[in-house]
Amino acid sequence: MDMYAAIKHGESLGADYVEIRHENLTKSIIELRDGVFHTLTERKMYGYGVRVLVNGAWGFTSTSDGLKEAVEEAYRLAQAASRAIRNKIALAEVPTVKDRVRTPMRERPGFVPLEEKIEHLRKIEKLVKKEDFVKSSVIRYEDGTGTARLLTSEGTEIEWDPDYLLQSVWLTGIDGPLRGAARSTYGSVDEGWETFEHFTPESLAENLVRKLKNQMHGVPVKRGEYPIVAGPIVVGIIAHEALGHLAEADLTMNTPFSEKIGEQIAPEFVNMSDRIVERGFGNAKYDHEGVPVRDVHIIENGVLKEIMLNREYAKKWDMEPNGHARAESYSNPPIIRMRNTVFEPGEHSFEELIEDIKFGYYLVDFRGGQAELNSSFQVGVQEGYVIENGELGAPIKDTSISGIAIEVLKNIDALGKDFDIEYGICGKGQNAFVSSGGPHMKIKKSITIGGEK
Amino acid sequence: MNLIRYGEKFFDELEIQKIWKNEVSSSVELNQISSASSERIERTVIRGVKDGKAGIYLVDSTKDEDILKGIEKAAMIAKVNDPDPHWPGLPEAQSYRADTLEVPEQKSPEHFVNILSSVLKEVKLKDPKAMVVGGESGGAWLRTEILNSNGVSVEQNDFTSFFVLVMIGRQGAQVTPSIFDIDVSKTHEVDTKRVVDSCIKKIKVANTVKKAELREAPVLMEPFALSELLMFALFPAFNGEREVKGTSVLAGKEGESIMSKKVSIYDDPLNPNAVSHVIADDEGVATRKTSLVEHGVMRGFLWNHYWASIAGRESTGNGLRSFRTGAMSIGAHNMVVAPGTRSLEDIISDMKKGYIVSSYQGAHSSNPDTGDFAVVANPAFVVEDGEIVGSTVFMLSGNVYDIMNNVAEVSKELRSVYMGMLGKGQYPAIKFENLKIAPVSR
Incomplete structure (x- = not known):
C-alpha cells in the first residue's frame, strides 16, 4: 500500500487525522580510535512513522514494512488511549502545504567518496596527536543523504532532503600526574562537505588541544x-x-x-x-x-x-x-x-x-x-x-x-x-x-x- | 539460505546479528493519558573482515534478500578500510547457560492504558493537588540472533515491563522539581503502588523549599542518583580498552584498594532479576558474573573479545553493539552495587543534619577520564534529626574516587534502574560523609 492509499485507509477506519512520514536515507558512520577505524559503517534507514488522532487521542507506530498494517495498528493504539482520555486533544488549524524542498548543500555528503571521509579523519587525528600529552583520541563522523516525505489527511504533502553531517572528537590528555579531557561537536544541515573549508581540521585541532592543555594545567575552582x-x-x-x-x-x-x-x-x-x-x-x-x-x-x-x-x-x-x-x-x-x-x-x-x-x-x-x-x-x-x-x-x-x-x-x-x-x-x-x-x-x-x- | 556461507565468498570472517524489538506503551501528559504507541524494529548488522579490514552494514530489515545485498555492501566498505594489525578474529563457537527467562506473552495497548488510568485515579485520590506531568507504562520484547563464520550461533529473548511516573507540585509560580520514580520487572507485574506512594510523599515535602548551606555535609544518594553519577564518572574506568591504552585511572590497579571496604560492584547479566538478562553478548561470547570491586579492592575490568585478545585476557562477555551505528564497545549488562545491612529508613533516621539526593542534573558532564564531577542535586531533600523537612537544590562537586572512599553506609534495599543501554542495573542507596556542596540560589 502506498502512502496515499494508507492515508485513505486510516480515514476509512475512522481516524480524525492521519499523518505519515517516510524516510529513505543512506548513512555513513566512521569512528577512528587511536589509529584504527573500528567502525566503518553504511546504514540503510528506511521506514514509515504513522500517527493518527482518534476521538482526541494519539496513536503512533513505526514500520519498515507493511504500511497498511501500521495504519491499523496506530488506529488501534489511538482507540485504546481514547477510552481513557478526558480532555480531547485537538490540533490548531494550519494551511495545507505542497512543496519540494531541496537541500542547500553544495556537496551532499552521501556523494563524497568514503576514501575522502577516511582521509579527513586521519588528518584530524594526525593534527591532534602532534602533542605528546594527547594520550588518546576518538574521532566520530556521521552523515546522511536521502529523501523524506510527509503526507497528512488534510492534504499537506512535503518532500525534502534530510541531509546532514555530524562530527565529534574526544581527547584524553595525560602528562605525569596531570589528566584532562576535551570534546568538540560540529554539525551541519545547510552546508555539505564544503563546510570543512571553513571548519578545517587545523582550526579544530588547535582549539581542542588548547582546551585540553588548559584543563590539565588549570587551577581548581572555588565553589x-x-x-x-x-x-x-x-x-x-x-x-x-x-x-x-x-x-x-x-x-x-x-x-x-x-x-x-x-x-x-x-x-x-x-x-x-x-x-x-x-x-x-x-x-x-x-x-x-x-x-x-x-x-x-x-x-x-x-x-x-x-x-x-x-x-x-x-x-x-x-x-x-x-x-x-x-x-x-x-x-x-x-x-x-x-x-x-x-x-x-x-x-x-x-x-x-x-x-x-x-x-x-x-x-x-x-x-x-x-x-x-x-x-x-x-x-x-x-x-x-x-x-x-x-x-x-x-x-x-x-x-x-x-x-x-x-x-x-x-x-x-x-x-x-x-x-x-x-x-x-x-x-x-x-x-x-x-x-x-x-x-x-x-x-x-x-x-x-x-x-x- | 545459509547467509554465513554466502558471506564467506567475500570475507575471511563474517558476523550477522539480527534484532527484533517490539515495544508497546501508553503515555501521560498533563494529568491525563495522551497517547499509545508501539515501536517495531527489525534490523540486521553485518560485520565482515577480509585481510584484517573490517566493513559494517546496517539495514532496517531481517529479510534474506536485504542481508545478501548488505553482505556485498559490507565487502565494498571493507576494501576501503586499513588492515587492523591487531585483529584477533571473531569469537569461536561456545556453550551458553540455559536461557531461563520466561518471556511473557504480548499484551494489548489497553493493558498499559488501564495501568495508567488506575494510577491517575489513585494519585487524584491520595493528593488532589499533585500534577502528573509525565508517565509511561509499557513492555519491551527483544529477540536477537547472532551467527558468525567460526560457528557462533545463539538466539535469545528478553522482556522488560516498565512503569514511570513524573509529578510536580506547585504553589503559584513556585514549582517543585519534577519528582519521578520507576519500577521495572521481568514479568507484567509492576509495583505501581510503591511508585505512586514514593512520588506523593516526596511532592508533599518538596513544597517546603529550604536553602542549602555552603559546607561539607553528609549526603545520601538514592539508587537513581547513585547510578547516574557512577555511570558517567566511575564505570568508564572499568573499560578494558582504557586499561590497554593506559587512559583509565584504574589502569594497573587490580588487587589494590580503590574505594571503601563497604563497596562491592559486579556485572551480573545471568541473575534472573537482571534488568538486561543476556546469556551471550553482542559478539556471541557467553556472559558471566564479573566482579569489578570486592570490599573496596579492584578485581578486574570488563572486556569484549577484541580488547581481551589484545590484552591477553579472556573476554568477560561485555561486547555491546550499537544498533544505530554498528559500533562495538565494552559495557555492563546489569551493574550491581552490592547491598549493605541496614534499611534506608534506619540510615535516614540516624542522620542529624544532611541531604538526600534523588537525582542529578548534569551527571553526563562528569569527566570519565579523571572521575571529576560537578553536578546539581535536584530533587534533593534536607534532613534534620532524622526527618525529611524540605526540598533544596545544590551543587555537589568532587572526585568520584574520593567520595567512594568516603562511604558511611550502604542500604540493604536494592532498586532496579533502567536508563537505556548504559544504565541498567541494581543499586542501593549510599550515605557519604563530608561532601562538598554549594547552594544554588533560590
Missing part, C-alpha cells in the same frame, strides 16, 4: 556564587538549558514560565529567540507536522513574549503554531523541540564586561547541560579562566555552573556586541540537532560554580 562572564558557546547553552526548555510549550505548562508570559522577566536590553541562524544546526523550512518554521521571540526587550509550539499545544494555548514539532526519525512521533536558541547581541566590548570584576570566572566552552522544570539548570564547563581585578588569569579545571533561570535572567548585567553559535544534539527522549549561541554575557550574581576548593 560558590561568583560573577561570571560567559562566552557565546556557554551563553548559548544557558539559552538552551536554562530558558529554551522552559519555553517549549509542553514543558512551559509545568514550569514557572507558565504564569509569566507577558511579564518583564529580564532587563530591557535582553532579547532571546529561537530562530533561523546562518549555519544553524536546527535550521529547516517546515517542521515535521508540515508547519512553516518561523522565528520565535521568546524574550523581547526583557518581556517573556512567545513560546515554541506544535499544533496540539498551539490549540491548548490558543496561539499560532510556529514550526517546532520535530521527530528524531521515522520511528519517533514529533514533539516540541528547539532549533537554534540564541541571545541577541548587546553593545559592550569584552574588556568592558570584565573590567570591574574583582574576582570571578570567564567561561568559554561547555560539556553537557541539563534543565529541570523548577527552572534549575546545569551547564558543564570544559574551558574557563579566572578573572581577577578586571583581567583574565589562569585557566581552570573542568567544572559546572548552575542557577535558577528565573533569577539568573534578572541578573544579566551586560551583553557583548559579538555573536557566535555552537552545534550539538539535544536529548529530550529523542535526539534533535540544535544550535545555540549569543554574545558574551556578564552575570553579576545568582550563578553557582562547582569546585573542590
